[in-house]
Amino acid sequence: MSSFNADLRARLAEVNASIAELHLRLKPLEDARKQLQSELDGIVYPVATLPPEITSNIFLRCLPPSPELSSPVKAHPSMFTAPLLFLQVCRMWRNIALSTPRLWVDLHVNLGEFPHEMDEDDLEKCIRDWFGRAGTCPLSFSVRGYMSMDAFGSDAIGAIIRHHAPQLQTICLQLRTAHFEAIEDFTGPFPILEKLAVALPFLDGECPAISQLFSDAPRLSQVSFSENAIPSMFYPSHDTLVKVACESCPADDFLWAVKSHPILAEIACSVEPDPMFVYSHIDVITGSHLHTLHFMPGCSLHILPALRLPALRHLRLSVDIDENNFLAFLAHSSTSLRSFSAESEITTFTVDWFAVMPELTQLELYQQGDYFFLDFFAMLNRAQNPRFLPHLRSLTFRSSTFRSTPLNFKV
Template structure:
């Protein structure tokens, strides 16, 4: 650097020559000044060229260290949208990623994220206990959605902030696709010319009715609504006849049946009513119901379900086997998937599934049985004498060791079955506690590896709830969780 400076100084201010006795003439001075100016112009051109080169080298270096920052804005936006896109089909209950971390990476990403309205299609989580914080969050999110549809997967507390929340939501009523509310008492929805503003895009609704609620809730028109969750709530006007999915929690059995009597198009029902005794009634016919998930087995006695294919029961009753068999008999339905989430013996399990030979999927949890009982049970499945159409088999949170040799023999037989017997595609087993030694859990490793190579999904696990199904799918907690339609019964 010092050498360059010396060269520049020497070029601009050359070593003066000894003046002649008469001194330089005016012509000589003008010539010398012109020469200095020419040299200055040349050096300025060289400096400009060096600055251009500096910027080019700096940009190249930045692209090597942070290549993502050099992407065109359009491509970066597409990556953002892919990141925050809808859940993949195999896991419909999975929540979309939160776009906020994208906005926290750098100034450029923050600008892009906040300007991309498609990134903000949903407001999810639990509402803040601070009313101002909740209202500010709602306003800031809605201000970014533009003309896109929007989902609110957070229970908005209308029982305390309804007079402030609804005016904020009103301009976006035509863009709301799903909505969660917590209510208590009357709700004053926005009106236009004396009529409630319709929720024209609403497809899914979850409402938690808190205590001390009085009177019926008049809900705005919602012509596209097809999925509804109601908790501790019955007095509400909804387009029941167009629903295809309904979840009910905390209502009496009689109230549940009154609601179900209006749901002519229902295809999926997730229900847990209060335990009460009802006299025998004429069974209610739900012509299109294909999937029933119930925490309360007595509802089964009051239904006729000719299209039923999937059944999940989470309440153990002595009469549950008899109730299910009667349901199948009077409905004329063919069950294809059954999930029992309560402990049973193998003998009771066999008695339960014996008339259900068309089952393709069976999920059992918490089995209690003797070690010796496994061999004949697994042998019947291996031979196809029991469940010849079985393709998915889940033994979850088992309380008794299963004979590894018998299990592998069953998997071998059903992995390459004779004609007329279905091929088992998926088998999962979990034991309630870890094995006493490592050899127990690794004994079948090579054998299972070969089964997997042949295309069978085989998963073994030890430890509590290692393969327990996600019981929160479609279930109600203190803050209502809205899952739209696709309950996953088998993993």
């Protein structure tokens, strides 16, 4: 037994000796590590030496670009993109980001991106926390719903709009009727609201009766309506309105928009066909300030004979047209026309049309028949036809084969 104990003690002594030897060999490495760490800790990273104002400005330039008012593609806040990304890098960057109000003025909420366990109070708190960092800056608020959301978010969104109405400069709402009902008795005011977009893709039942919701918006200048939303649902006439966009717009709404807004300058729309519409029974409508007109895909142009646009400078077509109505319209509206763009083939288009567009400086044409271009370039010979489009300076051709890389010419 004593012999066995002696063997164990001998082996333990050998292990202890090996450990002691390894400690001696590790000590220089540990000393070297401490020295390197000390030198590293003494280094000040160049980015950390920037004044907070410079870092703040860099942060602002990292924000994703704001999409068009009516664009359905908007970025939901993410921890992997600005500004939330800056909160995770270091304490200094977090403090700078939280003290830069302009980083937090723009918020797009996609209700489908929130966890299912989140309730109305949590949603409202998230939005309030975000906008709370913006201080007194003007705000841009966009909300997008999803098919099966029911009324989720209606109370929170209603509370946010009521609370931040004095700061809201841009509002984009793509929601259910129930969400509008949560704020239908609210009449503002919206003292700095300039841009408004409304879509009702999940329209369930009657259209929301909230025509007065945005009535007290003295600076409203740009509106966009789509997916079952039409202008007459949501606002009375505004003397400040400059730009209107509307998909599937009833003819009466389109003509009302032109007639009721004295300084309206730009319209992009698709007017719905209306077999009951008889323009001869209504007064001719003059848009004295309207200088830009875009007829979007699916637009019916049966309303053209009712329009007079003496200030029209830019005309863009994304539809085929009826030759007689269109030429009659141009005869009353083309003396000031400077740019004409056709984004689809116009089957009735001929070179003779340019006789009623003599002041054109920019022309963009989609592919037409071969004979059209032969006639067009023959007429463009300045030596033989000096009066054919004498002011034309820019010519662009598009086709199905080079739609993304149009051919551009300087005339």
